[in-house]
Amino acid sequence: MCPFMADIRTSLVDSLHAALAAAGVEAPDGFRMGLERPARREHGDWSSNAALATAKAAGRNPRELAAELAVWLGDNKPDDVAEVSVAGPGFVNFKLAPSCLHRVVADAVAAGVDRFGRQNLGQGRKVIVEFVSANPTGPVHAGHGRGAAYGDAVARLLQRCGYEVQREFYINDRGTQMGLYAASLAAARAGEQAPENGYNGQYIADWAAEMPQGADARHWGRQRALADQREVLGSMAVAFDTWSSEQALVDSGAIDDTLAALGEAGAAYEADGALWLRSSDYGDDKDRVLVKSDGEYTYLLPDIAYHRDKLGRAGAAGLLITVWGADHHGYVARMKAAMAALGCDPTALEVAVTQLVRLERDGEEVRLSKRTGDIIELREVIDEVGADAARFTYLLQSMDTAPTFDLAKAAAQVMENPVFYVQMAHARLCSIAARARAEGVARQSAGEVDLGVLSHERELEIMRRLSALDEVIAAAAEERAPHRVTAWLRDFAAAVHSFYHDCYVVGPRIAPELTQARLVLTDAARVGLAVGLGTLGVSAPESM
RNA sequence: GCCCACGUAGCUCAGGGGAUAGAGCACUUGCCUCCGGAGCAAGGGGUCGCAGGUUCGAAUCCUGCCGUGGGCGCCA
Numbered sequence: 023m024c025p026f027m028a029d030i031r032t033s034l035v036d037s038l039h040a041a042l043a044a045a046g047v048e049a050p051d052g053f054r055m056g057l058e059r060p061a062r063r064e065h066g067d068w069s070s071n072a073a074l075a076t077a078k079a080a081g082r083n084p085r086e087l088a089a090e091l092a093v094w095l096g097d098n099k100p101d102d103v104a105e106v107s108v109a110g111p112g113f114v115n116f117k118l119a120p121s122c123l124h125r126v127v128a129d130a131v132a133a134g135v136d137r138f139g140r141q142n143l144g145q146g147r148k149v150i151v152e153f154v155s156a157n158p159t160g161p162v163h164a165g166h167g168r169g170a171a172y173g174d175a176v177a178r179l180l181q182r183c184g185y186e187v188q189r190e191f192y193i194n195d196r197g198t199q200m201g202l203y204a205a206s207l208a209a210a211r212a213g214e215q216a217p218e219n220g221y222n223g224q225y226i227a228d229w230a231a232e233m234p235q236g237a238d239a240r241h242w243g244r245q246r247a248l249a250d251q252r253e254v255l256g257s258m259a260v261a262f263d264t265w266s267s268e269q270a271l272v273d274s275g276a277i278d279d280t281l282a283a284l285g286e287a288g289a290a291y292e293a294d295g296a297l298w299l300r301s302s303d304y305g306d307d308k309d310r311v312l313v314k315s316d317g318e319y320t321y322l323l324p325d326i327a328y329h330r331d332k333l334g335r336a337g338a339a340g341l342l343i344t345v346w347g348a349d350h351h352g353y354v355a356r357m358k359a360a361m362a363a364l365g366c367d368p369t370a371l372e373v374a375v376t377q378l379v380r381l382e383r384d385g386e387e388v389r390l391s392k393r394t395g396d397i398i399e400l401r402e403v404i405d406e407v408g409a410d411a412a413r414f415t416y417l418l419q420s421m422d423t424a425p426t427f428d429l430a431k432a433a434a435q436v437m438e439n440p441v442f443y444v445q446m447a448h449a450r451l452c453s454i455a456a457r458a459r460a461e462g463v464a465r466q467s468a469g470e471v472d473l474g475v476l477s478h479e480r481e482l483e484i485m486r487r488l489s490a491l492d493e494v495i496a497a498a499a500e501e502r503a504p505h506r507v508t509a510w511l512r513d514f515a516a517a518v519h520s521f522y523h524d525c526y527v528v529g530p531r532i533a534p535e536l537t538q539a540r541l542v543l544t545d546a547a548r549v550g551l552a553v554g555l556g557t558l559g560v561s562a563p564e565s566m
Numbered sequence: 567g568c569c570c571a572c573g574u575a576g577c578u579c580a581g582g583g584g585a586u587a588g589a590g591c592a593c594u595u596g597c598c599u600c601c602g603g604a605g606c607a608a609g610g611g612g613u614c615g616c617a618g619g620u621u622c623g624a625a626u627c628c629u630g631c632c633g634u635g636g637g638c639g640c641c642a
Binding site: 056058060061062065069071074075077078084109110111112113157194197198199200219294295296298307310311312313314315316318320321347348349350351352353354355375377378380418419420421422423424425426428435436437438440442443446449450453454455456457458460461505506508509512513516519520522523524526527528529530531532544565566 | 623
C-alpha cells in the first residue's frame with residue numbers, strides 16, 4: 023500500500039481532535055471524526071465534517087467553528103499538509119503537498135505487484151471461503167461462474183489484506199439428486215430411458231458412453247463430474263484448497279455427532295415421525311426437518327454438520343464465508359439458527375448471497391436450466407469470451423444486482439468492453455516502456471529520478487487515484503465487494519488513457535528528465551493496474 | 567400472503583449520511599507532423615420509483631405503498 027497515506031489520515035484525524043479541543047468543543051457521544059476524499063477537486067485532498075458534526079451540541083455556528091479550526095490547523099499544520107481551508111456549510115478541507123503524490127509513485131515502484139496495496143487488516147485471521155459447491159451431477163453452468171469469480175476474488179482480496187484464506191468446495195455427493203444422476207448414467211449406458219426426474223442433458227449421453235462396463239455409476243459419475251468441474255474452473259484460474267465431501271461426513275459420524283449436539287442443546291424434537299430443528303427459537307420463520315419420517319436426512323442436516331466441521335477447522339477466531347446464489351437465500355436463516363443452537367458465535371458465519379445472472383447473446387436471452395438439458399455451461403462462456411473477460415464481466419456489478427451478461431459484448435475486442443479497456447491501458451503502458459528501450463533511453467534507477475517534474479494534470483490524476491488503491495482494496499475486502507475494485511480499475515484506466523494521449527513519454531520534444539520521471543510514473547501505474555486486476559483474478563497482459 | 571435483493575441519464579450501471587449526484591454506451595461537436603485514433607476532449611440529457619419521517623444535512627437511514635427478480639417442500 024502506500025503506508026504513509028494511512029499515516030497522513032491518522033495524523034489529520036489527530037490534528038482535528040486537537041483543534042476541536044483547542045476551540046473548547048467537546049465531541050458529542052458517538053461522534054466519529056469524518057474524514058473523506060471529497061468528490062470535487064477544488065475541495066482539496068481530504069475533507070472533514072468535524073465542525074458540522076459538533077457545532078450543534080456545542081451551541082456554535084458550524085461555519086464559524088470550521089473557520090476557527092482551520093486557523094488553528096493552519097498554525098499547527100500536520101505533516102504533508104499544504105493548505106487548510108473552509109468551504110460550504112462548514113467543511114474543513116486539506117490540500118496535501120505535491121510531494122505526497124510523488125511518494126506514492128516511488129512506493130508503488132518499490133513495492134511492485136506483489137506488495138503494493140498489501141495490508142494487514144486480517145492479522146492472519148483464518149477464513150474459509152466456500153463457493154461454487156455445484157452438485158457432482160453434471161458440468162458447472164454459467165450461473166456458477168459468477169459465484170466462482172466472486173468467491174475467488176473475495177479470497178484474493180482477503181489474502182491481500184492479511185487474512186489466511188482457504189478456498190473450499192462442498193460436494194453434495196449423496197442424496198436424491200446423486201441417486202437420480204447415477205441412475206440416469208446407468209440407463210443411458212444401457213440404452214434405456216432416463217428415470218423420472220432424471221438427468222437428460224447431452225453430457226449424460228457423452229459420459230455414459232465413456233463409462234466402462236461394470237463401473238459403479240454413482241462413484242464413476244461423481245469422479246467424472248468433479249473432474250469436469252475442476253477442469254473448467256481451473257481454466258478460469260479458480261482453484262480450491264479443499265474439496266469437502268458430504269458422504270465423508272456421513273462416514274465419519276460427523277452427522278450423528280451433530281444430531282447429538284443439537285439434541286443436547288435442546289434444539290431438536292420429534293413430531294409426525296420426523297426429527298425437527300427448533301430453528302424458530304433462533305430467528306427462523308419456522309422449524310425445519312432434520313430427519314425425514316422415512317429415516318433419510320434432509321439436505322439441511324448434512325449442511326449443518328458441514329458448517330460445524332468447517333467452524334472447527336477455522337478455529338475459535340476463524341471466519342466462515344459461504345457464497346450462495348439468490349435461489350438459496352431462504353436457507354440463510356435456518357443455517358444461522360442451527361449455528362446459534364450449537365452455541366456458535368453468530369458473526370463467525372457470513373453468508374454472501376449473489377443475485378442471479380441473466381445471460382444473453384446479442385441481446386437475446388439464453389436460459390440457464392440444468393434440468394432441461396438446455397444448459398449453458400460455464401465452459402461455453404469461457405470458450406466464447408475468454409477467462410479474463412468472463413471473470414471481469416461477472417464482477418462488473420455489485421452482487422446485490424441481477425445483471426445481464428451479454429456474451430457477444432463481453433467477447434468483443436473493443437474499448438467499449440470494460441475488460442478490454444482496462445487491459446489495454448496496461449498494454450499501452452508496457453508499450454511505452456518497450457518504446458523507450460527501442461529508442462535506447464538509458465533508464466535511471468527510480469531513486470535517482472526527480473519526480474518533482476510530474477505536475478501535469480494528467481499525471482496528478484493518475485497519482486491521486488493510485489494513492490486511493492489501498493483504501494479501495496481494504497473496502498472491497500471488508501465489504502466482500504470486489505466490484506469496488508472493478509469500478510476503480512475503470513476509472514484508473516481512463517486516467518491512464520488520458521495521460522497516454524496528452525503526455526508523451528519518449529520523443530524528440532520531451533526533456534530527458536521528464537522522460538525519466540514519466541517512465542517511473544508509467545511503471546507505478548502499471549503496478550496499480552496489475553494489482554487491481556490481480557485481486558479480481560484477471561491477467562494484466564503486456565500486449566493485446 | 568410472507569421473506570430477501572433491487573428500482574439513479576434514452577440504455578447498462580457506480581455512489582449507499584455531506585458541498586454543484588457520476589462513468590460507459592447512444593447523440594452533437596472538435597482533435598491524427600511524436601509512445602497503439604482499438605484513443606482523447608467538450609456539450610446536451612436527471613422530480614435518484616412514489617409518499618411520509620429522522621437529521622444541521624437524505625439518492626443514501628426508518629415506515630408505508632407501487633414495480634421487477636428470486637425464494638417460501640419431510641426436494642437438493
